Amino acid sequence: MAKPNKVGPTRTVDIACAKCRAALFKYRKGGKGALVKCFIERISKDFTHNQTHCPECDTLFSRQTLIRGTPALKIIGGKVTFK
Template sequence: MAKPRAKAPTKTVVVRCSACSTALFKYHKGGKGSLVKCFKTRIAKDYTLTPCVCPECGSEFAREQMIRGVPAYKIISGKARI
């Protein structure tokens, strides 16, 4: 499969925890679909202290994976929102 584009999209969204609405990170999102995966290279500002764990409530919102040969966070369904 092809790798994601090298140039990040201009549109940024704030990804929040579904449980406590704490900002997790700002992400350069392309397209208009739902958030399923977040490539680490496209994260503009990271507010988490531990990867994939909400700093406020401590719930795990994603899993670290390699997607198309690039490190990414695979979002657990219903744990994070835009």
């Protein structure tokens, strides 16, 4: 399978916890669909300590995995919002 584009998109979105609205990431997202996964190399600013739990309310919002051989975070449905 093909690796994700190294250059990546230029549009950034703010990802926040759905429970307490704490900022989690600034992420370079491509496309207009739902946020299902975050490639770690596309995270431009990280506000978390370990990338899987919210720093404010300690809610688990993602799992670390490999997608197409690249480290990524699988987002758990309904745990985060973005705009």
